[in-house]
Structure formats: C-alpha cells, structure tokens
Amino acid sequence: MDKQQPAAVAMADEVTGIPGLDAAAPRPGTGAVVEMTGIRKSFGDHEVLCGVDLTVEAGEHVVIFGPSGSGKSTLLRTINLLEEPTAGSLKVLGREYGHGKDPDVPRGKPVELRRAVGMVFQQFNLFPHLTALENITLPLKRVAKIKGREAEERAAHALRAVGLLRHAAHFPREMSGGQQQRVAIARALSLDPKVMLFDEPTSALDPELVGEVLAVMRKVAESGMTMVVVTHELGFAREIGDLSVFMEDGAIVESGPRGFFDNCQNPRTKKFISAVL
Amino acid sequence: MKIFAAYDWGLIWENRTALLDGLLVALEVSAVALVLSVGVGLILALLRMSAPPLSWLAALYVNIFRGVPALVSVIWVYFGLSLVIGVQFSTFQAGVIALTLLYSAFIAEIYRAALTAIPKGQREAGLALGMHPVRVFVSVTLPQATKIAIPNIGSMFIGMVKDTSTFTVIGLTEVVRVTQNLNSTYFQPFVLYTAAAALYVAVAFLIDFLFRAVEKVMESPPRGRVAQAITGRKRRRIGALIERVSASQSA
Numbered sequence: 001m002d003k004q005q006p007a008a009v010a011m012a013d014e015v016t017g018i019p020g021l022d023a024a025a026p027r028p029g030t031g032a033v034v035e036m037t038g039i040r041k042s043f044g045d046h047e048v049l050c051g052v053d054l055t056v057e058a059g060e061h062v063v064i065f066g067p068s069g070s071g072k073s074t075l076l077r078t079i080n081l082l083e084e085p086t087a088g089s090l091k092v093l094g095r096e097y098g099h100g101k102d103p104d105v106p107r108g109k110p111v112e113l114r115r116a117v118g119m120v121f122q123q124f125n126l127f128p129h130l131t132a133l134e135n136i137t138l139p140l141k142r143v144a145k146i147k148g149r150e151a152e153e154r155a156a157h158a159l160r161a162v163g164l165l166r167h168a169a170h171f172p173r174e175m176s177g178g179q180q181q182r183v184a185i186a187r188a189l190s191l192d193p194k195v196m197l198f199d200e201p202t203s204a205l206d207p208e209l210v211g212e213v214l215a216v217m218r219k220v221a222e223s224g225m226t227m228v229v230v231t232h233e234l235g236f237a238r239e240i241g242d243l244s245v246f247m248e249d250g251a252i253v254e255s256g257p258r259g260f261f262d263n264c265q266n267p268r269t270k271k272f273i274s275a276v277l
Numbered sequence: 278m279k280i281f282a283a284y285d286w287g288l289i290w291e292n293r294t295a296l297l298d299g300l301l302v303a304l305e306v307s308a309v310a311l312v313l314s315v316g317v318g319l320i321l322a323l324l325r326m327s328a329p330p331l332s333w334l335a336a337l338y339v340n341i342f343r344g345v346p347a348l349v350s351v352i353w354v355y356f357g358l359s360l361v362i363g364v365q366f367s368t369f370q371a372g373v374i375a376l377t378l379l380y381s382a383f384i385a386e387i388y389r390a391a392l393t394a395i396p397k398g399q400r401e402a403g404l405a406l407g408m409h410p411v412r413v414f415v416s417v418t419l420p421q422a423t424k425i426a427i428p429n430i431g432s433m434f435i436g437m438v439k440d441t442s443t444f445t446v447i448g449l450t451e452v453v454r455v456t457q458n459l460n461s462t463y464f465q466p467f468v469l470y471t472a473a474a475a476l477y478v479a480v481a482f483l484i485d486f487l488f489r490a491v492e493k494v495m496e497s498p499p500r501g502r503v504a505q506a507i508t509g510r511k512r513r514r515i516g517a518l519i520e521r522v523s524a525s526q527s528a
Binding site: 126 | 396398399402403404405406407408409412416417420421424495497498512515516518522523
C-alpha cells in the first residue's frame with residue numbers, strides 16, 4: 001500500500017488557471033445574470049427578507065456582508081432556490097424563477113436554474129462516501145451527462161486547477177478543511193456555471209487554512225466568473241468586490257461600487273466595517 | 278441403573294446432510310426475505326418521513342408488525358391469508374412473506390434513523406449541483422444511510438434465521454423440523470437439539486463476519502483485503518489518470 005504524505009504532495013501542485021472557464025463565463029457588460037426585485041422570505045411569522053432588490057451583472061463580483069441573522073445567507077440561498085422566496089421576482093439569465101409580477105409567465109424549474117448556478121457552502125458539503133474525483137464526476141455524469149472516462153478526465157483537470165490533483169483518490173475525511181473547500185469549488189466550477197455563489201466559504205476553516213481558499217477564489221474572480229460572495233472576510237471583500245452590499249435585519253442598508261469601504265455614508269455600515277476591519 | 282441410552286453424538290455426523298439441508302432452507306428463506314424487507318422497509322421509512330396521511334399509515338404498519346411474533350405471522354399467512362385471497366402459498370413462500378411482514382417494519386425504523394442522521398447539507402449540495410431530487414437520494418443520501426444501517430440490518434438477518442425455527446408449524450423442512458424428524462426416529466433430543474443450536478450459532482458467526490466485511494468495504498476509504506481487491510483496478514486507473522493529467526500540465 002502506498003502511503004502518501006498529503007502535506008508534502010500539496011506543495012507539488014501549484015494553483016493554476018481555471019481552464020475552459022474564461023470562455024464559458026459571461027463577459028462584463030453582457031447584461032444582468034441575476035435580477036431580484038422585492039424578494040421576501042418568511043419562516044412562519046418571522047420575516048428574514050423584507051423586500052430585497054439586487055442585480056448582479058455579468059462578470060461582476062458582488063460581496064454581501066453584515067451581522068449574523070441579517071438574512072445574507074438566506075438571500076444567497078434564494079438565488080438557487082434552496083430557499084423558496086415567499087414573494088418577489090427572481091430572474092436568472094432572463095428567466096423568471098420567483099413569483100414575478102405576472103402569474104401567467106411560466107416559471108422555470110429549479111433543476112434548470114441550478115444548472116446555471118454553482119454554489120460553495122460554509123460546511124463544504126463534499127459527499128463523504130466519494131473520493132475527491134468522484135465528488136466531481138458524479139454531477140458531471142448525472143447533470144452534464146458526460147460519459148465515464150471523459151468525466152474523470154475533466155474532473156482531474158478541475159482538481160489540478162485548484163492544486164489538488166494528487167488528492168484525486170482521497171476521501172474528504174483524509175483532507176484538511178481548506179483542501180475540502182477547494183475540492184468543493186472545483187466541483188461547482190466543473191459544471192461551467194454562469195454564476196458562482198459562495199456562502200461564507202471560509203467561516204468553518206482554521207485561520208491558517210483561510211488563505212489557500214481565498215487564493216483559489218481570487219483565481220476564479222480573475223477568470224471573469226460572475227460571483228456573489230457572502231463573507232466575513234472584509235479584507236477579501238474589499239479586494240474583489242465590484243459591488244459591496246451591507247445587510248441588516250433582512251434588508252439592504254447600503255450598497256456601493258469599488259471604494260465602498262472608504263466611501264460608505266450610513267453610520268451603521270461605517271460602525272460595522274470599523275469593528276471588523 | 279441407566280434409563281436413557283448413552284448420548285450418541287455420532288448421530289450428528291450420520292445425519293449431517295439432512296441437518297445441513299434444513300439449514301440451507303432456513304438461510305434461503307431468510308435471504309430472500311432480507312432482500313424484500315430492505316426494499317419494503319426503505320419504502321416504509323420514506324412514507325413515514327413524508328406528509329401526515331401516509332406517515333400515519335406507515336407508523337401503523339410498523340407498530341403492528343413489530344409486535345407480531347413470527348409463529349403467529351406464519352400461521353396467519355399460511356392458513357389465514359391464503360384462505361382470504363384464495364392462493365395457497367408453498368411453505369417456502371409463506372415463510373418469506375411472514376418474515377418480510379415482520380422485518381420490513383424493523384428495517385423501516387433502522388432506515389428512518391439512518392436517513393435522519395445524514396446532514397441536510399448533503400441533500401442541499403446535491404440539489405445545488407443541479408441533480409434531480411431522486412438522483413440526490415439515490416447517489417448521495419441512500420449510500421450514506423445504508424452504511425449507517427448495515428450493522429443493524431446484519432442483526433436483523435441473524436434474527437430472521439432464528440425465527441425460521443418456528444416455521445416447523447407449517448411443515449417447512451428447516452433445521453427444527455429436520456431435528457424433530459430425526460428425534461422421532463432416534464429419541465436423542467439432547468444430542469440433536471445441541472446440533473441444531475450449534476448450527477444457529479455457527480450461522481450467527483458467519484453472518485456477523487460477512488456483514489463486518491461489507492462494513493469495511495463501505496468505509497471511506499475502504500478497509501481490509503476484500504476492499505483492496507475490489508478497488509485495485511480503480512486505484513490503478515486513477516493513478517494513471519493523475520500521472521497523465523499532471524504531465525500535460527507543463528505543456
């Protein structure tokens with residue numbers, strides 16, 4: 001039995017570009033990828049989203065931050081209908097998936113929506129009974145309908161892109177949190193999504209592992225991928241954010257373009273930023 | 278003064294074919310019933326986890342059949358149910374149906390607990406990747422739940438083999454029926470029933486061994502020599518793939 005040393009091997013793999021994605025991702029200025037208007041979400045009597053409007057342009061990197069319980073994760077999860085909005089319009093790539101204004105307009109199916117939207121979770125959510133490679137080949141085979149050998153080939157390239165090719169045969173429990181999250185990113189990217197959602201992707205990581213995940217996300221951002229990132233890493237948010245959104249109590253308090261962290265006006269936003277940064 | 282003839286242990290060896298045939302029948306009935314019980318149990322578990330009218334029916338079924346003894350179940354199926362529906366089951370069929378009715382109820386509870394133990398993030402990740410909900414269940418949730426359920430299903434299988442001993446009442450030639458027949462010829466109950474007990478215990482050990490092997494193979498990563506042999510080809514293929522893709526990197 002060959003005993004591999006994951007730590008040593010990891011050094012051998014460099015984080016490389018994300019092949020094939022630059023062409024797939026919509027270029028800036030080709031229109032809105034996500035358009036949300038008047039999105040409301042209630043759990044029983046408790047309203048967690050109280051009418052949110054947010055538009056994500058192609059190639060844009062939107063960062064959402066705010067205190068716990070502000071509804072930012074719920075907002076992100078409505079984009080791929082993991083949370084069904086109670087009211088409001090959700091358009092992705094021009095297609096209505098929410099309730100919309102006109103009930104006669106046919107709504108798209110969640111399965112179709114999710115094929116265009118990739119998601120990375122706080123808890124990684126890799127499938128523990130599958131190897132890193134199989135975690136990627138499963139959706140390639142079942143969603144993208146790519147045959148066995150070709151799926152493996154593509155999955156291997158996706159792993160190489162996040163610097164984890166040598167871990168292809170490893171199971172999630174044999175990998176560090178940072179490595180697991182990088183596999184999760186590769187898994188979502190391998191399906192050529194038009195937009196990537198990141199739900200606090202570094203919050204469950206040991207501090208020393210945050211950097212490797214942010215490095216991969218930076219690469220994804222540089223490839224031109226449209227991204228919506230919910231994060232507490234305000235340094236990173238400031239760096240990649242084309243549009244920054246501050247949320248509290250289920251509503252957007254303030255949002256703005258690059259320079260938002262220095263130019264924001266709302267005292268609540270200023271207070272939050274100065275407390276975290 | 279000697280009332281009883283000396284224990285004739287040689288009887289066991291002389292009648293080994295009859296005893297082992299009985300054991301084989303017991304194992305066959307149990308194995309078929311196990312497969313059916315897992316199938317029916319899984320469906321019951323899903324029903325029990327679904328919306329009220331269906332979940333109530335599933336709960337009712339589970340609570341009824343967990344409480345029925347195997348002896349009653351098989352008499353009811355063989356003599357009662359066949360009258361009602363007008364089909365005369367063979368003793369083998371009646372045994373399989375009786376066991377399936379009981380053990381699907383137990384396995385439903387085993388699967389319900391196992392399915393509940395899978396974090397909801399697993400399903401969400403599958404859905405977020407664009408997989409159909411049924412596909413997520415089959416490829417993500419079910420394999421993980423089965424891994425949790427396997428040791429308990431093994432215990433159920435041992436219980437099923439033991440419960441076949443009551444099927445002597447309908448005349449199924451399983452271990453106890455064979456033992457009774459031999460005893461009426463030789464009148465050596467201690468020797469013959471010791472042999473029967475030994476067979477049941479041996480089977481319990483065997484089933485335990487098999488299910489442990491399955492458990493090891495289902496570990497992530499798989500453990501043990503069996504797993505090594507099964508996954509050997511796949512490991513070599515992935516190894517070659519890694520080398521090929523990593524070589525193409527420099528280009």
